[in-house]
Amino acid sequence: MEVVVVVREFDPVKDGIEVEEVERKCEVGPSGKISIYTDSLGDPICRVRHSPAFLMLVAEMVGKKAEEKEIVGMIRGCVKTVTCGKKYSRNGMNSSNDSFKTVPVYTKLAYILGLRVSPSHRRMGIGKKLVSRMEEWFREKGAEYSYMATDKDNQASLNLFTDRCGYAKFRTPSILVQPVFAHRLTIPKRVRIFHISPSDAESLYRCRFSTTEFFPRDIDSILHNHLNLGTFVAVPSGYSSSSWPGSELFLSDPPESWAVLSIWNSKEVFTMEVRGASRVLRGLAKTTRMVDRALPWLRIPSVPELFGPFGFHFLYGLGGEGLDAVRLMKALCGFAHNVAKERGCGLVVAEVSSREPMKAGIPHWKRLSCDEDLWCMKRLGEDYSDGSVGDWTKSPPGLSIFVDPREV
Template identity: 70%
Template sequence: MEVHEIFVREFNQEKDCLEVEEVERNCEVGPSGKISLFTHMLGDPMSRIRHSPAFLMLIAEMEMGAEKKIVGLIRGCIKTVTCGKKVSRNGKNGHHIMPLPIPIYTKLAYMLGLRVSPSHRRLGIGLKLVTRMERWFTENGAEYSYMATEKDNEASLKLFTQRCGYAKFRTPSILVQPVFAHCIKISKQVNIFQLTSSEAEKLYRRRFSTTEFFPRDIDSILKNKLNLGTFVAVPSNIYQLWPGVDQFLCDPPGSWAVLSIWNNKEVFMLEIRGASQIRRALAKTTRIVDRVFPWMGIPSVPEIFRPFGSHFLYGLGGNGPNSTTFMKALCGFAHNLARKHGCSLVATEVSGQDPLRIGIPHWKRLSCEEDFWCMKRLGEDYSDGSVGDWTKCPPGLSIFVDPREL
C-alpha cells in the first residue's frame, strides 16, 4: 500500500457523520459466517460521550489524491470519580463517635470507540489517535485514563498494554438478560418503590459514594432524560408505603436493594448478525410458544436479528442477608419495564466479586464473564503526596458503572 500522511483532528458534526458511520459499519461486522454484534448509533456519533462533563471525538484522515478520507476515530470523556476512601472520626451515634468513610476523588478519563478501517490497519493510526486523546486528557487535568475491551480483542489489548503503557486493572462481568414475551412475576413479599431524583441522589451519596468509580456528578446522571428512574425493593411486611428517603436511611430494613435504569434505546440500537437460518427459526419458535402460553413462563429468545433496543441497569446496591432476593425482584421489574418499552435485552455490569451478582438473572451465552478494564496513570508530578497510585490498589467488592460510557 502506498504510504500517505495521517492527520488527526476534532470531529465535525456537520460534515463527518456519513464517513464516520461508514467506518463504524466496516469495523463492527465480524468475519463472514461468524455471529457478531452490530451497533446502530442513530445519527449522533457522539451520543456515547455527549452526556459526560467533558468530551471529545477525534478522527484520523488520510490524503488520497486531492481528497481526504476518514480512516479512524476515537472518543474520550473526563469526569471526577471515587478512587478510594479515608476515615473521618467526626460521625456521631448517640454518645459514641463513629468513623465515617469519606470518598477520595480523582479526575478520570475514559477512552472508548477506537475504530480503524480494516483496509488501513497496521499503519500506526490507532496509536496516533490514542496519543492525541491522551494529550487532551492531560491538558484538561485528568490524572488517570482507562479503557474497556473484551478479553479476546487481542489487537486492542496489544495496542494499549504493550504500546501505550496501560495495565489490566479490573475485570467486571457484563450480564445480559433477554426480554421474554411474558411478564416476570414479582414476589408479593417484595414492595418496589420509585424514588425521586433528589431522593436517589441522597441515597447514592450516603450509601455508595465510597464505591470505586462512583461519579461525583451523580445528580447529572439521575436527572438525565435517558434515566428512567431509581427503584428500591424492600420487604412488604415492613413497608406498605414509602416512608421517604431520610427515614429509610435512618432505619433501613434488614435487607433491601436498589438500582437505576438507563434507556439505551434512545442512543443506539443493536443487531446480531451472522446467525444461521436454523438459529433464527428456533428463536422464532420460542417466541411464538411464549406468546401463546405466557403463564408457562417459557424463556423465549427475543427478536435480536434485526435492530433492537436495550436498557442498562446501573447503581446496583443493597444490604442484608436477603439482598440478592430483592435484587432479583428489581431485575424482574426492570425486565417488565423493558418489555413495555419494546426492548429486547436488559444488561448490567458488576464486579466479579460483587455479592449481589448471584441475584442478577442472565444468560451465560449472551454475557461476558470478564470485561477487561485497563488503566494508565497520566503525568508524573505527585511529589506532594496528596494522591496515591490508584493503579496499584486492590479491587473492592463493587464498582459503580457509569451508564453514559456504554
C-alpha cells in the same frame, strides 16, 4: 502517492456518513460468523455526549490533492470526577470526639471508547496516533488517569493499549445480559418496590455508595438525565411504611434487608443488531417467541428478535444490604425486565464487579453474557486527587464498582 494521516476533531456535519461507514466495516465480522453491529441513531458522538466533558476525534488520510481525503479511524473520550478510594475522617468538629467516618477520595478520570480503525488501514500506527492525541486532551482537562474496556480475547486491542500505550490490566467486571421475553415476569408478593425521586436517589447513593470505586461525583446529573427511567428500592412486604418515607428516614431506620437499582434507557442512544446468524438459529429463536406469545402462562424463556435493530436497558447503581438483599435484587431485576418489555427492548444488561455480593441476584443468560470484561488503566501524571491513595493503578480491587451508564 505520498499521504499523511491527520487527527482532528469530529465534524458532525461533514463527517457523519464516513464515520458510519468505518463503524460498519469494523463491527461486522467475516461472512458466516456472528457479529454485533451498533447504530448510533445518526449521532456518532452520542455515547459520550452526556458526560461532563467529551470529545470525538477522527483520523483522516490526506493525499497530495486537497480533495483526496478519507476518514480511516475514530476515537471517543470523556472526562469526569470519580471515587478512586476512601479515607477516614474525624466525625464532628470536637477534637474529643473519637468517632470516624469513611469519606470518598476523588480523582479526575478519563475514559476511552469507540476506537475504530478501518481494516484496510491497520498496522500503520493510526490507532496509537488517535490514542496519543486523545490523551493530550485528557491532560489538558486535568485527568490523572485514563482507562478503557475491551473483551479479554481482543488481542489486537490489548497489544495496542498494554504493549504500546502503557496501559495495565486493572479490573475484570462481569457483563450480565438477560433477554426480554414475550411474557411478563412475576414479582413475588413478599416484595414491595418503591419508585423514588432523583433527589432521594442521589441522597441514598451518596450516603451508601460514594466510597465505591468509580462512583461519579456528578451522580445528580445522571439521575436527572432524561435517559434515566428511575431508581427503584425493594423491601420486604412487611416493611412498616406503606409509602416511601424519604431517603433520610429510610436510612436512619432501614429494614433488615433492601436492594436498589436504577434503569438507563440506552435504546434512545443507539441500537444493536446480531448479524451472521444461521437460518437454523434464527428459526429456533423465532419458534421460542411464537410459543411464548401463544402460551404466556407457561412462562417459557424465549429469545427476542435480535437479528434486526434492537435496544436495551442498562441497570446501574445495583446494591443493597441485609441477608435477604440478593432475593430482593432478583425481584428488582424482574421488575426492570417488565419495564424493558413495555418499552420494546430486546435485552436488559448490567455490569458488576466479579466479586459483587449482589451478582447472584441478577438473572442472566450465560451464553449472552461475558464473565470477564477487561478494564485497563494508565496513570497520566502526578496524583492530585482529593486525598492520597497512592497510585490507583496498583490498588487491589474492592467488592463493588459503580458503572456509569453514560459510558456503556
